[in-house]
Every structure is written in C-alpha cells, then in structure tokens.
Amino acid sequence: MPYLERDGDVFVLYLGNEGQTDNENRFHPDWIDAFHGLLDEVEASEGPAALVTVATGKFYSNGLDTDWLFANFDRNCWYLDRVHSLYTRLLTFPMATVAAVNGHAFGAGAMLATSHDFRVMRADRGFWCLPEVHLGMPFTVAMNALVTGRLANQVAVEAMTTGRRYSADDAIAAGIVDAKADADKVLATAIERAAGLAGNRKPNLPVIKKALHGRTLEGLAVETTPENLKFAP
Amino acid sequence: MPYLERDGDVFVLYLGNEGQTDNENRFHPDWIDAFHGLLDEVEASEGPAALVTVATGKFYSNGLDTDWLFANFDRNCWYLDRVHSLYTRLLTFPMATVAAVNGHAFGAGAMLATSHDFRVMRADRGFWCLPEVHLGMPFTVAMNALVTGRLANQVAVEAMTTGRRYSADDAIAAGIVDAKADADKVLATAIERAAGLAGNRKPNLPVIKKALHGRTLEGLAVETTPENLKFAP
Amino acid sequence: MPYLERDGDVFVLYLGNEGQTDNENRFHPDWIDAFHGLLDEVEASEGPAALVTVATGKFYSNGLDTDWLFANFDRNCWYLDRVHSLYTRLLTFPMATVAAVNGHAFGAGAMLATSHDFRVMRADRGFWCLPEVHLGMPFTVAMNALVTGRLANQVAVEAMTTGRRYSADDAIAAGIVDAKADADKVLATAIERAAGLAGNRKPNLPVIKKALHGRTLEGLAVETTPENLKFAP
Numbered sequence: 001m002p003y004l005e006r007d008g009d010v011f012v013l014y015l016g017n018e019g020q021t022d023n024e025n026r027f028h029p030d031w032i033d034a035f036h037g038l039l040d041e042v043e044a045s046e047g048p049a050a051l052v053t054v055a056t057g058k059f060y061s062n063g064l065d066t067d068w069l070f071a072n073f074d075r076n077c078w079y080l081d082r083v084h085s086l087y088t089r090l091l092t093f094p095m096a097t098v099a100a101v102n103g104h105a106f107g108a109g110a111m112l113a114t115s116h117d118f119r120v121m122r123a124d125r126g127f128w129c130l131p132e133v134h135l136g137m138p139f140t141v142a143m144n145a146l147v148t149g150r151l152a153n154q155v156a157v158e159a160m161t162t163g164r165r166y167s168a169d170d171a172i173a174a175g176i177v178d179a180k181a182d183a184d185k186v187l188a189t190a191i192e193r194a195a196g197l198a199g200n201r202k203p204n205l206p207v208i209k210k211a212l213h214g215r216t217l218e219g220l221a222v223e224t225t226p227e228n229l230k231f232a233p
Numbered sequence: 234m235p236y237l238e239r240d241g242d243v244f245v246l247y248l249g250n251e252g253q254t255d256n257e258n259r260f261h262p263d264w265i266d267a268f269h270g271l272l273d274e275v276e277a278s279e280g281p282a283a284l285v286t287v288a289t290g291k292f293y294s295n296g297l298d299t300d301w302l303f304a305n306f307d308r309n310c311w312y313l314d315r316v317h318s319l320y321t322r323l324l325t326f327p328m329a330t331v332a333a334v335n336g337h338a339f340g341a342g343a344m345l346a347t348s349h350d351f352r353v354m355r356a357d358r359g360f361w362c363l364p365e366v367h368l369g370m371p372f373t374v375a376m377n378a379l380v381t382g383r384l385a386n387q388v389a390v391e392a393m394t395t396g397r398r399y400s401a402d403d404a405i406a407a408g409i410v411d412a413k414a415d416a417d418k419v420l421a422t423a424i425e426r427a428a429g430l431a432g433n434r435k436p437n438l439p440v441i442k443k444a445l446h447g448r449t450l451e452g453l454a455v456e457t458t459p460e461n462l463k464f465a466p
Numbered sequence: 467m468p469y470l471e472r473d474g475d476v477f478v479l480y481l482g483n484e485g486q487t488d489n490e491n492r493f494h495p496d497w498i499d500a501f502h503g504l505l506d507e508v509e510a511s512e513g514p515a516a517l518v519t520v521a522t523g524k525f526y527s528n529g530l531d532t533d534w535l536f537a538n539f540d541r542n543c544w545y546l547d548r549v550h551s552l553y554t555r556l557l558t559f560p561m562a563t564v565a566a567v568n569g570h571a572f573g574a575g576a577m578l579a580t581s582h583d584f585r586v587m588r589a590d591r592g593f594w595c596l597p598e599v600h601l602g603m604p605f606t607v608a609m610n611a612l613v614t615g616r617l618a619n620q621v622a623v624e625a626m627t628t629g630r631r632y633s634a635d636d637a638i639a640a641g642i643v644d645a646k647a648d649a650d651k652v653l654a655t656a657i658e659r660a661a662g663l664a665g666n667r668k669p670n671l672p673v674i675k676k677a678l679h680g681r682t683l684e685g686l687a688v689e690t691t692p693e694n695l696k697f698a699p
Contacts, residue, residue, distance in 0.1 A: 117623055138437050144444040150619050153383050154408055157350055160441050175620055203698035204604050208626050211610040232436035371670050377677040386616050390583055393674050465669035
C-alpha cells in the first residue's frame with residue numbers, strides 16, 4: 001500500500017509497499033482508497049507544500065489491477081471511474097505536483113504520471129508507454145480526454161496508436177516528461193523541483209489549474225458506461 | 234488514376250497514373266471515387282496490414298482539381314465535402330497509415346498528407362504548403378478543423394496565415410512531418426515504418442483513432458454550405 | 467499614450483509615451499481607447515500593410531493598470547473585458563501582426579504579446595511572465611482561453627502555475643516567442659518579418675484568423691462576472 005513521508009515542505013507519496021522493490025503498484029480498489037486518504041492528509045496540512053510521487057524498484061506503476069478487474073469484470077465501469085478519480089484529483093491538486101518516474105510507467109500508470117504538473121524520469125532505464133493498442137483495449141472517454149488534453153496531437157497519435165515505449169530521452173523530445181535524472185537522483189531532483197514551488201500553495205492555484213485543464217476535466221467527468229466503453233467499431 | 238500495389242503486409246496506394254511522373258494528383262471527383270474504392274479493397278483484406286500513400290515524380294498532390302471546380306462551381310460545396318471525405322476516412326482508417334511525401338504537397342494535398350498517422354518527406358526537394366492565404370481563399374470549416382486539430386496553434390498560425398512553404402527540415406521542426414529521407418528512400422522508409430505497425434490492425438485501433446481525433450472529426454463532419462464557406466468578412 | 471509611426475508598408479504602434487523610456491505601458495482605460503483608435507487608423511489604410519507593436523526602454527508592457535483598478539474596483543469586470551478587447555482585436559486583425567518584445571512582458575502585457583501572430587524578443591534582457599499565481603490572482607475565463615489556446619498544454623501548466631520568468635531563449639524553447647534579436651535589432655527584425663507579410667492583407671485573412679482561433683475567441687467573448695472571476699475555490 002502507498003505511504004507518505006515528508007522532506008521539508010515536500011510530501012513524498014510512495015506508490016508501493018515500504019521496503020518492497022518489485023511491486024508493480026497497480027491500482028487495486030483498496031490502493032485507490034489509500035491513495036486518496038494520503039492526499040487528504042497532504043491537503044490537511046497548512047502552509048507552503050508540494051507533492052512528489054515515486055516508487056522504489058523497477059516500476060513506477062503498471063496501472064490497472066488486471067487481476068482484480070478480470071475477477072470483478074461486472075464492476076469494470078465503476079472500477080475505471082475510480083481510476084479516473086486519481087487523475088482528476090492530481091490535475092486539480094491545490095499545490096504543485098511532480099512525478100518522480102523511477103521506472104516503468106505503463107497504461108493507467110503512465111497516465112498517473114501525466115496527471116501531475118511535472119515529471120522527472122529515470123535516465124537509463126524504464127519506459128513511459130500506453131500498451132492498450134497491443135492489448136486490444138480502447139481508452140475510456142476519460143483517459144482519452146487526459147492523454148489528448150495533455151499531449152500534442154501527433155504525440156497522442158504515436159503514443160495511443162503504436163504503443164511506443166518512450167525512454168526518458170524519447171519522452172523529453174515528445175513533451176511527455178520534462179526532465180531526466182540518474183537513477184539515484186530521480187527522487188532528489190523531483191523533490192528539489194517541488195520544493196521550489198511549495199510557496200505557490202495559495203487559494204488561487206487550484207482555481208488556475210481547474211480553468212487551465214477545463215476541457216480535459218470535462219472529459220474526465222464523463223461516467224464510464226458499457227455504451228461508451230467500446231472495444232470494437 | 235490512383236492504383237494499388239502490395240509489399241508484404243503494406244498496401245502502397247499510388248496517387249497518380251502508373252508510369253507518369255508529372256502528374257499533380259489533384260482530386261477530380263472520379264479520382265476521389267477511385268481512391269475510396271482502393272481503400273475499400275485494402276479494408277477488405279484480412280490479417281496484419283498497413284497503408285502507405287505515395288506518388289511518382291515531382292508532386293505528392295496539389296490538392297483541389299481547380300479546373301473541374303471552376304467549371305462546376307455550382308457544385309463547389311458538394312465537391313469540397315467529397316474532398317473532406319478523404320481526410321475523415323484516413324484519420325479513422327482501421328490500420329496504420331503513412332504518407333510518403335515524395336514531392337510537393339500543397340493545399341488540400343498537404344492536408345491529405347496531414348490526415349495520415351505519420352509522414353516521411355523527401356529531404357532535398359518539395360514543400361508542404363497551404364497557399365490559400367495567397368489565393369484569396371478561406372479554409373472550409375472541415376479543413377480548419379483538420380489543420381488546427383493536427384498542428385500546434387502557432388504552427389497553424391504560420392501555415393495558414395503566411396502560406397509558408399515548409400521544406401522537410403522546416404516541416405520536421407514544426408511538427409508537420411515526422412521524418413525525412415533521400416528521394417530514392419522515401420517510399421522504402423515509409424513502407425518500413427508501416428510494416429512495423431501492421432500488427433496493430435485490431436478492432437480497437439479505429440476506436441482509439443476516432444476518440445483521439447474526436448474534436449477534429451466533429452469539425453470534418455460539418456457540411457459545407459454557401460453560408461459557412463466565407464471568403465470575406 | 468500609444469502612438470503610431472509608419473515604415474513602408476508596416477505600421478509601428480508604440481505602446482508608450484514618445485521619448486519616455488521608463489514607462490511600464492500599463493492598460494489604463496484611456497490607453498485602451500487610444501490603442502483601439504490607432505488600430506482604427508491602421509485599418510483605415512488601403513493596400514498592403516502589416517502591424518508591429520513595440521515600446522521603448524525596459525518594458526514592453528506590465529499589463530493591468532493596477533493603480534486604476536484598485537481605485538475603481540467596483541468596475542473590475544468592465545475593466546477586464548476592456549483589456550480582453552485588445553486580445554480579440556489583435557487575434558483577428560486583418561493584417562499580419564508582430565510584437566517586438568523590447569523588454570519585460572508581464573501578466574496582461576505578456577498576453578498582449580501572445581495575441582499577435584508572431585513575437586520577436588530581445589535576446590539579452592527582459593522576461594515573458596505570468597505572475598498571477600504569485601499575486602494570488604486567478605485568470606479570467608477570457609485570459610485562460612487565450613493562454614491555453616495559444617500555448618501547448620504543458621507550457622500553459624508551467625507558465626500559469628509556476629509564474630516562471632522566460633528569457634528569450636526559454637520562450638523560444640517553449641514556443642512562446644518565435645525569434646530573438648539583439649536589443650538594437652528587435653524592432654528592425656519585427657518590421658522585416660512584418661513587411662514580408664504585408665502582401666497577405668486580403669479579405670480572406672481575417673476569415674482565416676477567426677476560424678483558426680475559433681475556440682479561443684469563444685472563450686474571449688465570455689463576459690467577466692463576479693461569479694466567473696474566482697479567486698479561490
């Protein structure tokens with residue numbers, strides 16, 4: 001389960017279990033509840049603050065908890081909207097947010113990174129990738145809104161229709177991430193970036209974010225239904 | 234008239250007459266019908282597949298068949314919507330599409346290239362250009378949606394309001410095309426790119442494309458009328 | 467007050483008082499009226515023409531006239547909509563427009579530059595900056611539409627939520643400005659760029675601009691009200 005540490009004004013939210021390095025940090029419904037709970041805790045703080053998310057080991061997040069999803073497929077629309085709630089919350093979070101992408105960010109996990117204000121990615125290993133096209137999966141209305149709202153159209157075409165795996169350099173060139181760092185500097189670089197923005201935690205910041213991402217948030221608010229979750233024409 | 238060849242999993246659609254190298258490959262109504270007929274043939278195939286379009290000689294396509302248009306100006310709205318049907322079909326085509334831009338791509342021909350997933354452009358000669366501003370022409374609602382939906386806003390400003398002629402290097406810098414190749418390698422480079430994506434031909438691909446280009450497709454679906462085809466304020 | 471000079475086909479609109487070099491060129495209501503009056507004069511001309519705006523000294527424009535605004539806060543919505551009228555007019559101006567950003571362009575002044583077709587920025591000094599986040603201010607619906615419509619989403623995130631001050635090199639890398647020039651060449655470079663586009667002054671140009679910026683103009687047309695001018699959640 002995710003847990004929280006603090007480094008000065010920066011809250012560091014770890015996506016995986018403490019001490020574990022092989023966790024894929026997939027979004028089990030309980031994980032999503034815990035993540036929101038930690039964000040509640042961060043929001044309950046006062047004064048300058050910023051948020052960094054990170055994981056330990058090889059993965060940032062592999063996204064959907066497919067084990068849970070296939071065992072509970074009758075609840076797939078409910079589940080997907082719970083995942084979307086992570087994106088909406090991060091996009092509008094009332095302080096600066098930085099993803100320290102320490103390893104693979106795939107599918108819904110890549111989108112989690114993309115929901116932060118900024119991303120620092122490990123330079124030597126790990127990919128940002130939307131593999132849905134290879135898995136026979138569509139994007140939900142909400143996920144489509146997030147990716148197309150955040151990335152340039154041609155980048156969205158490549159990411160969504162080819163399933164390209166972007167290294168840090170590729171992702172910087174495409175505008176998917178903002179910076180890279182050596183493996184042992186990813187978290188420190190993200191914290192430094194976040195710390196420099198902690199003073200911007202003011203009442204107007206979430207207002208600015210909501211307006212800025214207005215169209216994306218409209219798409220994220222569309223409830224997933226069997227009708228709009230199309231796998232084939 | 235356009236014709237079709239096949240290279241492994243890649244369908245190569247030639248825009249011009251076989252053996253002819255000076256054809257401007259403009260969109261006569263019969264040409265549009267033939268183009269759609271060839272795409273029907275490609276779609277009727279089964280298994281992995283991708284599409285490349287290319288021409289021989291100096292031109293990729295000069296776009297509108299102005300000879301036919303001026304001789305049939307009472308049918309201009311009908312004609313323009315037939316041209317738009319090419320863009321809509323390519324944007325949502327159920328396999329990867331790559332334009333091998335072997336030479337000049339002007340006006341509606343430039344937009345044809347822009348309707349593909351990817352573009353490889355001849356490095357040493359040829360321009361991608363929207364000359365409408367110099368010709369006293371507007372863009373249709375549909376064409377405006379295509380160009381502004383596919384390109385960054387500032388690139389659209391320059392392309393649409395200045396009529397700039399983009400060489401391959403210029404077009405790559407602006408995000409208008411994705412790669413360049415020597416004249417004798419343009420087609421092979423496009424085929425290689427397409428072949429690598431042929432396996433993505435699955436039922437979810439057109440679903441992904443339609444969602445990704447949702448807003449652009451809304452604009453492309455607006456019927457051209459004398460009222461919305463404005464040449465002057 | 468702003469004044470007008472002419473260099474061949476290029477109208478040069480100075481934002482500040484003649485002979486004065488320390489003017490911040492803020493938008494007093496009378497200044498806005500005078501600016502519109504000068505644009506009327508430019509529009510009344512015939513034949514090839516283009517527009518350059520520039521100032522002398524350290525500032526291009528610092529934007530809102532906060533002295534006037536705080537003394538007349540009951541008229542803040544009216545005032546902000548008067549400022550928005552500058553952006554709408556420039557975005558749709560019936561000839562090419564180039565901002566010669568000779569110095570600081572802050573807040574509503576940065577947005578004035580962003581409302582031109584193109585921007586040339588002084589290379590060695592001066593910043594393009596949206597300081598609203600630091601000032602506890604929101605963006606109006608109109609300003610949000612302008613910035614998010616003109617800039618890539620991630621650039622808007624950085625500019626609007628961090629208040630980053632972009633030097634010319636930073637602004638070029640972010641796609642905020644198009645070119646830079648030495649301090650004594652900024653105006654000449656902008657005039658040269660504008661002169662090359664003066665021949666595009668034809669009836670179709672404003673039609674093209676209005677369509678191209680359609681969604682941005684919709685946002686700019688939203689009247690500011692106490693309800694939509696939110697400073698806090």
